[in-house]
Amino acid sequence: MSDLARYSRQILFAGIGETGQQALMQSRVAVVGAGALGTVISNHLVRSGVGYVRLIDRDLVELSNLQRQTLFDEGDAQFNLPKAAAAQKRLNEINSTVTVDAVIADLNLDNAEELINRMDVIVDGTDNFMTRFLINDVAVKYGIPWVHGAAVSSRGMFAVFKPGITPCYRCLYPQVPAGMGETCDTVGVLSPLTDIIGSYQAMETIKLLVGHDTTPNLEQIDIWDHVSLQMDISKGKNPNCRACGKREFDFLNRASAPQETYSTLCGRDTVQVNPRNKRELDLKAAAENLKKIGKVAANDFLVRFSPDEDITIVLFKDARVLIHGTNDLAKAKSLYSKYIGN
Numbered sequence: 001m002s003d004l005a006r007y008s009r010q011i012l013f014a015g016i017g018e019t020g021q022q023a024l025m026q027s028r029v030a031v032v033g034a035g036a037l038g039t040v041i042s043n044h045l046v047r048s049g050v051g052y053v054r055l056i057d058r059d060l061v062e063l064s065n066l067q068r069q070t071l072f073d074e075g076d077a078q079f080n081l082p083k084a085a086a087a088q089k090r091l092n093e094i095n096s097t098v099t100v101d102a103v104i105a106d107l108n109l110d111n112a113e114e115l116i117n118r119m120d121v122i123v124d125g126t127d128n129f130m131t132r133f134l135i136n137d138v139a140v141k142y143g144i145p146w147v148h149g150a151a152v153s154s155r156g157m158f159a160v161f162k163p164g165i166t167p168c169y170r171c172l173y174p175q176v177p178a179g180m181g182e183t184c185d186t187v188g189v190l191s192p193l194t195d196i197i198g199s200y201q202a203m204e205t206i207k208l209l210v211g212h213d214t215t216p217n218l219e220q221i222d223i224w225d226h227v228s229l230q231m232d233i234s235k236g237k238n239p240n241c242r243a244c245g246k247r248e249f250d251f252l253n254r255a256s257a258p259q260e261t262y263s264t265l266c267g268r269d270t271v272q273v274n275p276r277n278k279r280e281l282d283l284k285a286a287a288e289n290l291k292k293i294g295k296v297a298a299n300d301f302l303v304r305f306s307p308d309e310d311i312t313i314v315l316f317k318d319a320r321v322l323i324h325g326t327n328d329l330a331k332a333k334s335l336y337s338k339y340i341g342n
Contacts, residue, residue: 003097007049020210021049027209028052030119032107032135034083035059036189037149038125039071040198041205042100045123046091048206052099053091056115057084058106058330068191106330107131109252112138121208122146123201127183128337129176130251136161136169137249145208149201153187154224156197159233160204160214167236168244172218183341186289193223262329271332273321273340281319290339305339313339 004011004021011021027050031042034057045053061069061076061083069083076086088102103115107126112134116122122135122144132148139146140163148169149158161168200219207214216234221227242248250256261274287298287305294307303315311325313335321340323332 006095006097010048015212016206016210023210024049024206025051027120028054028118029121029123029205029209030054030056030116031123031125032056032116032131033125033127034069034071034087035065035125035127036068036184036191036194037151037198037201038083038123039069039087040195041123041125041149041202042087042091043071043094044199044202045205046095046098046100048202049095050098050206050209052101054101054103054115054119055084055087055091056103056105056107057082057087058104059083059334061086068189068194070195106333107134109134109254112252113141117142117144119144121205123205124148124150125198125201128341129173132169133173133176134251137243137251139163140168140243140247141249141252147201147204147208149197151194151197152182152184152189154190154193155220155222156193157218157220158197158200158204159218160208162208162214163244166216167233167238168241170243171236171238171241171245172233174238174241183338185293185338186341190223193221196221196223262332269325269327271323271326271329273323273332273336275319281315281317283315283317286315293339307335307339311335315340 007021010016011018029045029050031038031053034055038057042053042055060080061072063077066072066077071087071090082104084102084104088100091100105111107115116138122139124132124135124147126132135146139161143163145160145162147158147160150156204214216232217230218233220229239245242250262271283298283303287296287303290296290305294305297304301317305313314322321336323335326332
């Protein structure tokens with residue numbers, strides 16, 4: 001059987017054909033995040049024959065992931081396998097002709113350029129704004145198109161950003177949103193939603209790789225209330241955008257204002273997270289939100305939240321956070337993203 005035979009049904013589709021399939025097989029894609037969106041995206045890309053897929057993720061598989069993270073099973077959770085490694089194993093079984101490069105790491109300003117700057121497309125399977133701004137900086141700096149996606153509760157969205165052609169992510173979101181955002185761990189998420197958004201992201205990625213037009217919209221859907229919205233962003237380019245207009249890549253610059261700093265506190269098994277953009281948290285709202293998923297004690301000055309017996313997270317009014325129970329910066333960053341958001 002030839003390499004192309006397994007893709008025969010895809011080749012029959014006029015928008016791809018044999019030429020498009022050859023382009024896919026020679027392409028390189030980075031998928032940032034191997035969670036609910038990332039597993040759907042990488043599954044479709046590997047099945048479609050994208051030649052090289054780099055899968056970047058810092059987390060381990062947990063039992064609560066299995067509801068929506070489609071490449072994992074109970075054994076992966078039982079043995080706390082890294083998501084990138086568990087996904088790689090499954091994807092290799094699906095298509096051994098594709099190179100799946102598992103990177104067990106936190107994508108940050110120290111490694112982002114090295115990990116994603118030589119890709120044809122970058123795909124966002126993340127769950128936080130800071131990493132998306134980082135992806136956008138790398139994409140704009142090196143002229144790489146990227147596909148954004150987000151899903152929480154019953155609501156999801158996706159968009160395609162092409163440097164020099166479309167607005168960039170920072171044209172639409174000039175600053176990191178202040179306050180606590182909703183996360184899957186605070187308001188939940190529906191499994192069909194992540195399948196839908198991840199599938200759309202994979203489709204837009206395939207269009208980019210074969211040279212087809214992509215959506216000009218920020219597409220939004222709510223699968224519970226059957227609502228959809230298409231917002232044309234094609235004219236939204238901001239000439240004063242710090243990223244694509246002024247080419248000031250704040251999220252690749254350690255000294256820039258938006259960066260959050262993570263530091264271990266000596267002898268205390270604690271990591272402090274100190275946002276450089278000073279803001280004031282609504283502690284009452286934060287306490288009410290976190291009560292749904294753990295033990296909460298609060299006063300006028302702070303909220304103390306314990307998602308389990310080992311970890312305690314303390315939020316202060318100035319948005320500073322202490323994470324007690326670990327001195328592992330990657331774990332602390334994961335906990336911060338999971339429970340605090342942006």
